[in-house]
Amino acid sequence: MGHPEEVDVIVCGGGPAGCVVAGRLAFAEPNLKVMLIEGGANNRDDPWVYRPGIYVRNMQRDGVNDKATFYTDTMKSSHLRGRQSIVPCANILGGGSSINFQMYTRASASDWDDFKTDGWSAQDLLPLMKRLENYQKPSNSDSHGYDGPIAISNGGCVSALAQDFLRASDAIGVPFSDDIQDLDTAHGSEIWAKYINRETGRRSDAATAYVHSVMDVQNNLFLRTNARVSRVIFEGNKAVGVAYVPARNRGHGGKLMETIVRARKQVVISSGTLGTPQILERSGVGSKDLMQQMDIKVVSDLPGVGEQYQDHYTTLSLYRVSNESFTLDDFLRGDKEAQKELFQEWETAPHKARLSSNAIDAGFKIRPTEEELKEMGPEFNELWDRYFKDKPDKPVMFGSIVSGAYADHSLLPPGKYVTMFQYLEYPASRGKIHISSRNPYSEPYFDSGFMNNKADFAPIRWSYKKTRELARRMDAFRGELTSHHPHFHPGSEAAVQDIDIATAKQMLPDALTVGIHMGTWHRPGEKFDAAKVHHDIKYTEEDDKAIDDWIADHVETTWHSLGTCAMKPREQGGVVDPRLNVFGTTNLKVVDLSICPDNLGTNTYSSALLVGEKGADLIAEDLGLKVRTPHAPVPHAPVPAGVRATQVR
Numbered sequence: 001m002g003h004p005e006e007v008d009v010i011v012c013g014g015g016p017a018g019c020v021v022a023g024r025l026a027f028a029e030p031n032l033k034v035m036l037i038e039g040g041a042n043n044r045d046d047p048w049v050y051r052p053g054i055y056v057r058n059m060q061r062d063g064v065n066d067k068a069t070f071y072t073d074t075m076k077s078s079h080l081r082g083r084q085s086i087v088p089c090a091n092i093l094g095g096g097s098s099i100n101f102q103m104y105t106r107a108s109a110s111d112w113d114d115f116k117t118d119g120w121s122a123q124d125l126l127p128l129m130k131r132l133e134n135y136q137k138p139s140n141s142d143s144h145g146y147d148g149p150i151a152i153s154n155g156g157c158v159s160a161l162a163q164d165f166l167r168a169s170d171a172i173g174v175p176f177s178d179d180i181q182d183l184d185t186a187h188g189s190e191i192w193a194k195y196i197n198r199e200t201g202r203r204s205d206a207a208t209a210y211v212h213s214v215m216d217v218q219n220n221l222f223l224r225t226n227a228r229v230s231r232v233i234f235e236g237n238k239a240v241g242v243a244y245v246p247a248r249n250r251g252h253g254g255k256l257m258e259t260i261v262r263a264r265k266q267v268v269i270s271s272g273t274l275g276t277p278q279i280l281e282r283s284g285v286g287s288k289d290l291m292q293q294m295d296i297k298v299v300s301d302l303p304g305v306g307e308q309y310q311d312h313y314t315t316l317s318l319y320r321v322s323n324e325s326f327t328l329d330d331f332l333r334g335d336k337e338a339q340k341e342l343f344q345e346w347e348t349a350p351h352k353a354r355l356s357s358n359a360i361d362a363g364f365k366i367r368p369t370e371e372e373l374k375e376m377g378p379e380f381n382e383l384w385d386r387y388f389k390d391k392p393d394k395p396v397m398f399g400s401i402v403s404g405a406y407a408d409h410s411l412l413p414p415g416k417y418v419t420m421f422q423y424l425e426y427p428a429s430r431g432k433i434h435i436s437s438r439n440p441y442s443e444p445y446f447d448s449g450f451m452n453n454k455a456d457f458a459p460i461r462w463s464y465k466k467t468r469e470l471a472r473r474m475d476a477f478r479g480e481l482t483s484h485h486p487h488f489h490p491g492s493e494a495a496v497q498d499i500d501i502a503t504a505k506q507m508l509p510d511a512l513t514v515g516i517h518m519g520t521w522h523r524p525g526e527k528f529d530a531a532k533v534h535h536d537i538k539y540t541e542e543d544d545k546a547i548d549d550w551i552a553d554h555v556e557t558t559w560h561s562l563g564t565c566a567m568k569p570r571e572q573g574g575v576v577d578p579r580l581n582v583f584g585t586t587n588l589k590v591v592d593l594s595i596c597p598d599n600l601g602t603n604t605y606s607s608a609l610l611v612g613e614k615g616a617d618l619i620a621e622d623l624g625l626k627v628r629t630p631h632a633p634v635p636h637a638p639v640p641a642g643v644r645a646t647q648v649r
């Protein structure tokens with residue numbers, strides 16, 4: 001069917017927030033014509049999307065996999081010791097939810113309250129948090145929902161390493177809980193839940209849940225993919241449509257091939273934290289000075305557009321584990337037998353296959369003790385007093401274990417690994433993104449801002465030590481992979497201990513070099529025994545400096561971008577009002593994570609969905625409609641009516 005040239009509502013960008021808005025509005029009123037325009041490809045029934053265990057492939061950057069766009073810092077950063085950071089974000093229908101790691105967590109109640117915006121407190125948003133969930137885990141918390149389109153479960157399997165992690169967590173003072181996503185708990189560990197449907201084994205992405213579901217039963221939702229929105233069309237200050245170009249710039253004699261679609265009622269920008277400010281600026285909404293430099297007519301002078309970029313910061317350390325452990329390493333490094341076994345398992349019984357998991361089975365949220373705070377320096381302590389002290393529901397760091405190396409396996413020695421992820425949840429550093437030209441194919445000016453506030457070093461240093469202590473107390477622990485740890489002085493107590501001799505001999509029984517001695521180059525590791533680990537490693541000032549250098553050299557995005565079009569008063573640099581209207585315009589809203597005025601301590605898919613649900617309600621209200629629940633049936637994943645998903649079998 002051809003596409004209409006005029007519709008009622010246009011949604012630009014098919015990430016989680018955009019899919020929720022488009023799907024909810026179209027389902028609310030079959031006579032309302034809604035168009036969703038997405039820059040990437042359609043994700044429908046793509047096995048490289050819906051099989052949960054293959055997600056790391058989405059981070060390949062080989063020119064064939066185009067499911068992600070890679071934003072690189074324009075300038076080298078002195079805060080990263082002269083390095084440029086890279087932030088991949090989604091370029092596919094479903095946005096981040098089609099390529100992300102599927103880790104389910106939620107923001108703390110105080111995160112929403114800290115927005116200090118009418119209608120956006122945690123209490124206001126709780127019904128919407130429930131509305132979006134099909135929670136498939138047992139829980140004592142009353143904060144989850146059971147009839148929504150997004151499935152949350154433990155996936156098809158939970159590895160034994162997760163239990164090992166949880167026991168070791170307890171040993172370092174982080175207690176186990178059955179649900180730390182209750183909006184309150186800030187110090188505890190759990191079996192980490194996943195956006196995977198327990199009944200089908202499939203990834204629970206936002207396009208399948210909100211868009212394909214509606215397109216299966218109605219014909220008022222028009223989907224345009226591989227189409228990049230270049231700008232919003234205004235009549236005066238009123239948004240009346242958008243122009244888009246083909247996603248790939250394939251010549252056309254140097255001319256822009258723009259197609260224009262008109263919107264009778266509303267234009268919604270949902271192109272994500274890094275995409276949305278670029279569309280606004282190309283449309284004349286942004287800093288007046290920048291518009292004038294780019295020769296763009298100013299529609300609304302909003303200097304806050306593209307500013308206050310935030311993320312969470314990841315460092316990761318790799319540990320060796322016993323040869324008996326199940327990890328994804330052989331599968332990931334391309335071992336034919338391992339791949340055949342796991343893919344076949346998926347084909348026969350996807351709901352209980354090892355691939356219907358992300359292999360990230362356990363994790364924790366942590367806050368420092370009074371003693372630990374003393375070690376964390378004046379910059380972090382000042383932030384602590386101002387930001388964390390009186391908000392006991394805010395964790396400082398998350399940690400999680402991956403059963404396998406999250407790394408390029410061609411660069412690793414053979415063997416089995418676990419990855420300890422350390423995530424800084426509320427960095428004090430800030431970055432920015434702005435267009436460098438009015439041409440939609442031009443690279444923007446991007447400054448991730450990573451580590452540009454010194455307060456961010458101490459909590460990452462602290463959590464590196466914590467996860468290291470945890471790893472050493474796991475029964476499966478067999479050493480630390482030298483290349484993925486700080487470079488401590490070889491004489492220091494903190495010096496990294498690589499694989500132990502017993503495990504190395506088991507792994508390579510015929511090798512002539514296992515155990516050779518060449519001083520600090522090669523030294524056989526002592527046989528390891530977790531039961532003998534009773535004290536924490538003591539770090540010197542020099543060791544701490546080695547950790548800080550390692551952080552500057554390696555810290556990267558957690559792919560949780562937010563904040564570049566903040567919902568706050570215009571005079572404070574705000575871009576949208578509490579109803580998500582863009583200041584100085586009419587019929588134009590922004591609905592995605594760019595609207596967050598402050599950080600959210602969570603893996604952000606849940607928050608993007610929530611912002612989408614809130615945006616859908618606000619637009620429905622503007623149009624005199626009401627969102628219908630339950631939503632249209634999700635393809636492959638029917639939710640039996642009236643029975644809690646946790647009780648269905």
Ligand SMILES: Cc1cc2nc3c(=O)[nH]c(=O)nc-3n(C[C@H](O)[C@H](O)[C@H](O)COP(=O)(O)OP(=O)(O)OC[C@H]3O[C@@H](n4cnc5c(N)ncnc54)[C@H](O)[C@@H]3O)c2cc1C
Nearest residue numbers: 013015017039095096100101102103229272275593603605
């Ligand atoms: C690699 C990765 C791993 C992650 N892991 C997790 C995880 O495990 N758990 C979790 O909770 N969260 C995770 N996240 C974060 C989560 O997926 C995001 O926070 C969420 O997707 C943000 O939603 P959004 O709607 O704001 O924007 P996005 O998901 O960024 O969606 C924006 C959409 O707009 C499109 N777009 C951009 N520009 C244009 C344009 N000009 N025209 C048309 N379309 C455009 C993009 O292609 C994209 O589809 C991860 C994200 C990534 C990238």
